[in-house]
Amino acid sequence: QKEVEQNSGPLSVPEGAIASLNCTYSDRGSQSFFWYRQYSGKSPELIMFIYSNGDKEDGRFTAQLNKASQYVSLLIRDSQPSDSATYLCAVNVNTNAGKSTFGDGTTLTVKP
Amino acid sequence: DAGITQSPRHKVTETGTPVTLRCHQTENHRYMYWYRQDPGHGLRLIHYSYGVKDTDKGEVSDGYSVSRSKTEDFLLTLESATSSQTSVYFCAISEGGDEQFFGPGTRLTVL
Numbered sequence: 001q002k003e004v005e006q007n008s009g010p011l012s013v014p015e016g017a018i019a020s021l022n023c024t025y026s027d028r029g030s031q032s033f034f035w036y037r038q039y040s041g042k043s044p045e046l047i048m049f050i051y052s053n054g055d056k057e058d059g060r061f062t063a064q065l066n067k068a069s070q071y072v073s074l075l076i077r078d079s080q081p082s083d084s085a086t087y088l089c090a091v092n093v094n095t096n097a098g099k100s101t102f103g104d105g106t107t108l109t110v111k112p
Numbered sequence: 113d114a115g116i117t118q119s120p121r122h123k124v125t126e127t128g129t130p131v132t133l134r135c136h137q138t139e140n141h142r143y144m145y146w147y148r149q150d151p152g153h154g155l156r157l158i159h160y161s162y163g164v165k166d167t168d169k170g171e172v173s174d175g176y177s178v179s180r181s182k183t184e185d186f187l188l189t190l191e192s193a194t195s196s197q198t199s200v201y202f203c204a205i206s207e208g209g210d211e212q213f214f215g216p217g218t219r220l221t222v223l
Contacts, residue, residue, distance in 0.1 A: 043202055044214050045214070088154060104154035
């Protein structure tokens with residue numbers, strides 16, 4: 001079993017819809033969780049982080065964390081074609097230990 | 113972009129030759145990382161550093177070595193490049209060991 005698993009994708013949604021990206025992790029001691037966006041041919045960029053159970057909202061993005069079920073999700077509301085990218089989930093077991101484990105990513109396409 | 117540069121940005125080399133990739137930061141962040149990214153494998157950690165001269169292995173460290181003699185520079189060396197090391201290499205930095213900021217990447221081809 002991989003330490004961090006994401007929806008296999010690709011995921012396609014129409015413009016204006018809600019895109020839901022899911023990630024599960026195996027280490028119950030995981031403490032911090034990140035979502036990165038990577039456009040084709042570019043480097044990953046951080047878009048959200050969450051440390052506590054519940055929801056965290058930032059503009060059109062909402063990160064959801066459920067430590068009991070060991071999953072973290074990213075919701076993108078009012079999806080735009082510019083949201084088309086690969087989304088990477090990353091998990092740190094110890095927040096200050098410096099190591100993140102990344103999932104393989106989910107590719108999202110938003111169709112106009 | 114955070115102040116991270118990688119050099120070279122592209123390199124083609126032959127099997128068996130040594131290769132060194134450089135990551136340079138101007139942010140004075142404590143942590144630095146080297147990842148490789150291959151289709152279907154996401155980002156895999158090669159080595160990372162938590163301070164000058166302090167480094168540790170990641171999940172795919174075989175065939176790679178690193179050095180960090182100054183806060184701003186983190187070097188990745190392939191002692192004898194193999195075709196399996198053809199990949200895109202990303203450097204990343206982090207101030208506190210949590211969120212990371214990535215460099216532009218180096219595309220390495222080993223023939």
